[in-house]
Amino acid sequence: MTRVLPFLFVGVVLAIWEAVARSGHWSPLLFPSLAKIGNELMLFFTKTEMLAEALVSLERALGGFALAAVVGILLGIVMGRSRVVAALLDPLFSGTYAVPKLALFPIFIFVFGIGSLSKVALVFLECLYPIVIMTYAGAREVQEKLLWSARNMGASRAAILRRVVIPATTPFIFAGFRVAVPVAMIVVVITEMVSSADGLGYQVIYAMASLKTDRMLAVVVVIAALGYLLDKAVVLARDRLIYWEKLDTYYV
Amino acid sequence: MAVAKASLLIALLLVWQLAALRGLPEYVLSPFEIARFFVQALGSSELYENIGASLGRALPGFVLGSALGALLGLAAGTARWFDRLLSPAVFLTYPVPKIVMLPIFMIWFGIGDLSKVLIIALACFYPVFINAYTGARQTRTILVWSALGMGASRWQVFRRVVVPSAAPMIFASLRVSLALSFIVMFAAEMINARSGLGHMIRVAENSLRFDLMYVSLVAIAILGYAGDRLVRLAHSRLLAWQQP
Numbered sequence: 001m002t003r004v005l006p007f008l009f010v011g012v013v014l015a016i017w018e019a020v021a022r023s024g025h026w027s028p029l030l031f032p033s034l035a036k037i038g039n040e041l042m043l044f045f046t047k048t049e050m051l052a053e054a055l056v057s058l059e060r061a062l063g064g065f066a067l068a069a070v071v072g073i074l075l076g077i078v079m080g081r082s083r084v085v086a087a088l089l090d091p092l093f094s095g096t097y098a099v100p101k102l103a104l105f106p107i108f109i110f111v112f113g114i115g116s117l118s119k120v121a122l123v124f125l126e127c128l129y130p131i132v133i134m135t136y137a138g139a140r141e142v143q144e145k146l147l148w149s150a151r152n153m154g155a156s157r158a159a160i161l162r163r164v165v166i167p168a169t170t171p172f173i174f175a176g177f178r179v180a181v182p183v184a185m186i187v188v189v190i191t192e193m194v195s196s197a198d199g200l201g202y203q204v205i206y207a208m209a210s211l212k213t214d215r216m217l218a219v220v221v222v223i224a225a226l227g228y229l230l231d232k233a234v235v236l237a238r239d240r241l242i243y244w245e246k247l248d249t250y251y252v
Numbered sequence: 253m254a255v256a257k258a259s260l261l262i263a264l265l266l267v268w269q270l271a272a273l274r275g276l277p278e279y280v281l282s283p284f285e286i287a288r289f290f291v292q293a294l295g296s297s298e299l300y301e302n303i304g305a306s307l308g309r310a311l312p313g314f315v316l317g318s319a320l321g322a323l324l325g326l327a328a329g330t331a332r333w334f335d336r337l338l339s340p341a342v343f344l345t346y347p348v349p350k351i352v353m354l355p356i357f358m359i360w361f362g363i364g365d366l367s368k369v370l371i372i373a374l375a376c377f378y379p380v381f382i383n384a385y386t387g388a389r390q391t392r393t394i395l396v397w398s399a400l401g402m403g404a405s406r407w408q409v410f411r412r413v414v415v416p417s418a419a420p421m422i423f424a425s426l427r428v429s430l431a432l433s434f435i436v437m438f439a440a441e442m443i444n445a446r447s448g449l450g451h452m453i454r455v456a457e458n459s460l461r462f463d464l465m466y467v468s469l470v471a472i473a474i475l476g477y478a479g480d481r482l483v484r485l486a487h488s489r490l491l492a493w494q495q496p
Contacts, residue, residue, distance in 0.1 A: 005333065005336035005337045006337070006339075006340035006341070008337065009337050009338060009340075009341050010340075010341055013341075029359065030359055030360060036300075068444055088259065088260045089260065090353045091258060091260070091261065092261055095258075095261070095336070095477070096473075096477075097431075097480070098427070098430075098431050098476045098477055098479065098480030099472070099473040099474075099476040099477055100431070100434045100438050100472055100476050102435050102438050102439060102442075103438055103449075103450075103453060103468065103469045103473070104469065105279075106453050106456070106457040106465055107279065107443075107465065107466075108452070108458070110277075111277075111279070111280070136273045172265045181347070182346075182348075182349065185347070185348075185349045186349040186350075186351060189349045189351060189352055190349075190439040190443075191329070191349050192264045192444075193351070193354075193439075193443050194439070194454075196441055201352070204352055204355055205355065205443075208355040208358075208359070213356070213359060216355055216356070217420035219352075219358065220352045220356070222346040223348065223352050224345065224352070225350060227348045227349055228344065228347050228348065229346040230347065231346075231347035239307055
């Protein structure tokens with residue numbers, strides 16, 4: 001029974017949807033049938049233009065994320081190992097953490113142009129915070145015992161960094177990544193919805209403006225699947241790299 | 253100490269101001285100009301109306317989504333059958349950007365405030381659900397056993413043991429969901445609204461009113477910061493017993 005329950009919920013939701021779609025009470029614009037959505041989904045994957053749109057969004061998300069990962073890990077580790085740098089940067093990050101960076105987007109459009117660059121820059125900025133904060137937390141809390149032992153055994157500063165600090169920080173870095181990856185997708189989709197002429201977010205808005213609810217839902221399904229797969233990829237990479245510590249979650 | 257903490261910020265502002273003296277592009281205002289325009293805007297009713305409209309969307313969405321998330325998360329963390337029923341669907345859809353549902357919500361619930369409140373509630377639901385769930389599951393079994401051994405009813409165990417031990421996790425997620433509510437509110441207003449800070453910044457952008465753009469930006473920054481402070485204050489007040 002417990003094995004069936006997870007599917008039961010999803011199944012019931014889909015069944016209600018189909019029943020509503022077929023009842024004829026509501027316009028198919030509100031609830032297109034699953035068959036129609038599936039059909040649009042097929043079209044999506046057979047048309048190269050649409051796949052190119054997905055690629056555009058993916059490039060923006062991953063580009064901004066990769067930049068944020070490089071800069072964020074560097075900053076976080078330096079902050080964790082140097083009191084002075086931490087004292088300088090920590091107030092800056094924790095003070096502006098709760099501020100919605102999305103509000104900078106209109107200014108970014110003027111500074112970086114309306115193309116991909118302004119979107120990548122915003123993804124970078126939004127992803128930077130979780131990565132820096134988690135890396136900093138990890139690098140700060142490397143066990144003194146380990147550092148002392150390494151030093152005692154004659155390890156150089158570089159060796160300590162590479163062999164002790166970075167491995168001890170890696171689980172935290174990945175915790176930051178797991179927060180940052182969905183954020184990257186959110187920012188890309190929002191910025192594409194607000195101002196763009198390409199990408200999946202734009203396709204959602206475009207399909208809605210042309211009253212193609214079925215196509216819009218198909219694009220939403222694609223975005224959802226992308227978000228899910230990216231998260232899975234991070235978890236997979238994490239489990240390969242940090243084989244000594246399993247992720248303590250139940251379903252994910 | 254406060255000065256030392258903010259030293260980098262002050263230095264950045266100073267460099268920015270000095271750069272402005274040497275001439276910046278017209279869409280980058282200097283800190284002093286921004287402050288002057290903001291004070292000016294504080295004197296007009298436009299800013300307050302937009303802030304009111306924005307908060308009128310963000311706060312109901314935040315309360316609704318967080319309350320549902322905490323309730324269902326606690327329920328899924330304690331009742332096995334409910335966990336099996338609901339949690340897989342929640343964890344499966346967790347990494348999905350919830351804002352993509354906005355157009356659908358607009359079709360279903362109209363382009364007014366209802367669709368925006370609901371999309372904000374949807375976004376706020378997830379972090380609170382996951383933390384309430386994890387917090388409830390991390391309740392120490394020994395405490396539950398002791399309570400049961402002393403004759404507590406199931407409801408009492410839930411109320412007196414499970415909820416207090418999940419509370420710190422729930423508060424941690426409230427910080428996240430409040431920040432999210434502002435982000436989603438701003439995004440929804442930029443995409444489609446006739447009032448609010450997101451709308452204000454769009455209008456300013458389209459009419460090249462850079463002053464209004466920065467006023468809206470400063471307003472949302474202050475709101476986000478103040479909201480975060482309030483949640484942290486409530487946390488330390490309500491859960492004084494678990495402070496380090």
